[in-house]
Amino acid sequence: MLWYILVGLLSLLAGVALGFFIARKYMMNYMKKNPPINEKMLRVMMMQMGQNPSQKKINQMMKQMQNQQDK
Template structure:
């Protein structure tokens, strides 16, 4: 086998591996997010009530903004 064929086979294998890895990781993350949805206002309100706090809408909005800013970084 000539070195050109070895390089072409290695490149093809690499490209196929990257594509398969991407789609497997994407499917895994979609399933994970479906089973464990990101926190929303209702969950935050429930957590605050369980901790003995009476949540106001202003406080919930403030905490959601802080969480969204943290995720954006």
């Protein structure tokens, strides 16, 4: 009976560890393929929309996006 509990517990720990590393690898690949928006990308998007962005406006939008991610 103790043997079954020990095997189950070890299997659970191995599954958690394996799941962590698989999820970590997946997220690293996802972030590499889809990087978060930076100031240069934001500037290009605003120029494509016909706006002439100032550095102050870029900083405000970056701060708004950062606040939105924190929530």
